[in-house]
Amino acid sequence: MQLPDTEQIFKHCVHGIIGTDVDGKVTHVNDSARNIVKKSDRLVEGVSVLEVLPETGKLIFKVIEKRKPYFGYQVEGKEEHLIVSINVIQKDEKVIGTVCSFVDMKEFESVARNLDFIDLDDRKFETVFDVSFDGLWLIGSDGKVILINNAVEKSLGMKKSEVIGQHVQTFVKRGFYNMTLTEEVVRTRKKVSQLQTALMTKKQILCTGIPVLDKNGEVAMVVVNERDISRLIAIQQELDEVTREKERYKDELALLVMHELQENEVVAENHKMRSIMQTALKFAKMDASDILIQGESGTGKGLAAKFIHSCGKRSAKPFIQINCAAIPEAILEAELFGYDKGAFTGAKESGKPGLIELADEGTLFLDEIGELPPAGQAKLLKYLDDHQVMRIGGTTQRKVDCIIIAATNQDLEKLIEEKKFRADLYYRLNSLQLTIPPLRERPEDLFELTNQFLGKANEKFGTNNKINPMIIAMMQTYSFPGNVRELKNIINKGVVMSESEFIDRVVIECIGKDVMEEVAKASEQDSRIKSLDDIMAIFEKQIIKNAIAQYNSTRELAKYLNISQPTIVRKLKKYGLSTR
Ligand SMILES: Nc1ncnc2c1ncn2[C@@H]1O[C@H](COP(=O)(O)OP(=O)(O)OP(=O)(O)O)[C@@H](O)[C@H]1O
Numbered sequence: 001m002q003l004p005d006t007e008q009i010f011k012h013c014v015h016g017i018i019g020t021d022v023d024g025k026v027t028h029v030n031d032s033a034r035n036i037v038k039k040s041d042r043l044v045e046g047v048s049v050l051e052v053l054p055e056t057g058k059l060i061f062k063v064i065e066k067r068k069p070y071f072g073y074q075v076e077g078k079e080e081h082l083i084v085s086i087n088v089i090q091k092d093e094k095v096i097g098t099v100c101s102f103v104d105m106k107e108f109e110s111v112a113r114n115l116d117f118i119d120l121d122d123r124k125f126e127t128v129f130d131v132s133f134d135g136l137w138l139i140g141s142d143g144k145v146i147l148i149n150n151a152v153e154k155s156l157g158m159k160k161s162e163v164i165g166q167h168v169q170t171f172v173k174r175g176f177y178n179m180t181l182t183e184e185v186v187r188t189r190k191k192v193s194q195l196q197t198a199l200m201t202k203k204q205i206l207c208t209g210i211p212v213l214d215k216n217g218e219v220a221m222v223v224v225n226e227r228d229i230s231r232l233i234a235i236q237q238e239l240d241e242v243t244r245e246k247e248r249y250k251d252e253l254a255l256l257v258m259h260e261l262q263e264n265e266v267v268a269e270n271h272k273m274r275s276i277m278q279t280a281l282k283f284a285k286m287d288a289s290d291i292l293i294q295g296e297s298g299t300g301k302g303l304a305a306k307f308i309h310s311c312g313k314r315s316a317k318p319f320i321q322i323n324c325a326a327i328p329e330a331i332l333e334a335e336l337f338g339y340d341k342g343a344f345t346g347a348k349e350s351g352k353p354g355l356i357e358l359a360d361e362g363t364l365f366l367d368e369i370g371e372l373p374p375a376g377q378a379k380l381l382k383y384l385d386d387h388q389v390m391r392i393g394g395t396t397q398r399k400v401d402c403i404i405i406a407a408t409n410q411d412l413e414k415l416i417e418e419k420k421f422r423a424d425l426y427y428r429l430n431s432l433q434l435t436i437p438p439l440r441e442r443p444e445d446l447f448e449l450t451n452q453f454l455g456k457a458n459e460k461f462g463t464n465n466k467i468n469p470m471i472i473a474m475m476q477t478y479s480f481p482g483n484v485r486e487l488k489n490i491i492n493k494g495v496v497m498s499e500s501e502f503i504d505r506v507v508i509e510c511i512g513k514d515v516m517e518e519v520a521k522a523s524e525q526d527s528r529i530k531s532l533d534d535i536m537a538i539f540e541k542q543i544i545k546n547a548i549a550q551y552n553s554t555r556e557l558a559k560y561l562n563i564s565q566p567t568i569v570r571k572l573k574k575y576g577l578s579t580r
Pocket residue numbers: 265266267268295296297298299300301302303304367407409449484485488
């Protein structure tokens with residue numbers, strides 16, 4: 001085996017080495033010394049070391065004088081910035097020369113700085129460093145890796161010992177990254193983030209390099225944090241897809257609602273009403289049971305119940321409707337649950353199935369549920385729990401599978417307080433609920449409903465009556481206590497009673513003369529009342545007047561009329577109105 005000789009070792013040592021005789025004359029110089037020393041062409045054998053490196057030369061003489069080695073001396077001269085170690089060379093106890101080894105101070109500082117910042121023996125630091133889920137690199141300002149954590153080890157598939165000491169460019173060349181950010185961090189002394197693509201693994205990596213500055217503001221090292229965001233990007237894409245899908249479903253649902261509303265001749269132009277009917281459609285498609293529909297009388301609770309039935313999978317099965325308020329209390333229970341032969345005097349010989357049984361596989365709609373007597377409430381609750389009914393006087397349970405929809409225009413919570421309605425039944429029914437707003441809160445529906453009812457009445461009575469759109473607009477000032485049913489009745493009455501083609505006069509008579517009186521009064525007072533604006537102002541005043549009757553602060557009024565508070569204040573002033 002060939003071994004290096006002394007000369008080769010001397011030549012390749014990374015430290016600069018100069019040999020001198022006792023007079024300080026250079027006897028040996030290696031290549032590293034020539035690289036480190038500025039005016040290296042003068043550093044030749046035979047020259048006095050004092051001429052080329054005066055400060056180092058002085059030290060050499062001191063060492064000769066004291067015959068003692070000097071270690072790690074910092075030499076600062078005009079052109080000398082070195083860390084120097086000198087020893088004497090003795091022969092037969094006589095000093096015959098010196099050997100001086102040195103490194104460039106900058107090089108030394110960079111190593112020292114790194115050691116300053118991080119004590120690699122510090123277990124605590126390494127533990128914290130290693131538990132990070134993100135990859136962490138400590139890189140010297142020269143681009144050489146000082147330390148990596150376990151996450152980097154794992155992502156590179158290399159051991160720490162194989163990585164530490166390597167230049168970061170090595171990993172770019174090997175395809176782990178497509179660039180490095182260390183140089184930029186060192187150059188700018190600022191945090192730098194880059195989205196990298198690992199050429200080998202095709203992973204998307206977000207790298208952030210943060211400079212660590214020393215006391216002099218120089219970059220001592222760079223901490224690089226790397227996060228594999230490929231999964232994150234994939235999740236984001238999946239999420240986008242789900243959102244798109246959801247939008248598609250939303251659109252499809254909206255179309256389906258429109259279609260079903262048309263099919264069932266249900267008007268729901270008003271935004272709130274449309275969303276209520278959308279929920280009703282959802283209930284229908286999910287075959288949901290135990291639904292409570294609330295709303296004032298005539299708002300369309302029965303229609304909503306039928307809508308749920310006909311949009312669901314039970315549409316071909318019976319829809320049984322019972323008005324709990326219309327049947328005498330004494331027979332209501334028997335009607336609902338049926339009775340067996342001989343259950344009571346007057347009972348049919350054969351017994352009779354109840355409405356729940358008749359609604360098997362279909363829907364049972366209990367209107368005015370607040371009127372259900374206590375015994376019926378208890379039995380209904382039991383049915384909702386086990387879907388079994390026992391006829392009055394009977395001994396066997398019968399399994400019945402029907403959907404229960406209940407409706408009321410009463411305040412059930414108040415009835416509970418008054419001990420007229422069971423709280424457990426209320427909570428059972430209230431989990432799925434729909435509240436239909438009164439017609440006066442759905443002006444958009446008024447036009448459609450009027451046209452629909454007029455069309456139907458014309459069909460029924462073989463007429464071709466019409467209504468002036470201004471009259472429909474005017475109807476918006478009316479509060480419709482009987483809601484849609486009242487509107488339907490008014491239109492029917494208009495068609496039957498009207499002597500002219502237009503049903504306007506009958507309609508006006510029905511909804512009261514308030515508005516017409518206003519118009520008449522205004523036109524008497526001001527003969528210029530001709531424009532649409534003038535008439536609209538009369539309507540506006542009337543609408544606000546009606547609203548004042550219900551709301552007594554400008555804030556509430558503004559909210560109800562969906563205008564700003566300053567606007568309502570201005571309008572109140574304009575019409576000489578005030579809140580109560
Ligand atoms: N949105 C609507 N579109 C078309 N017709 C409607 C609408 N709402 C209600 N109607 C009609 O108005 C009338 C009254 O509706 P419905 O009987 O459903 O009201 P209700 O709230 O159940 O009344 P009550 O409280 O008196 O039981 C019915 O003829 C119904 O068809």
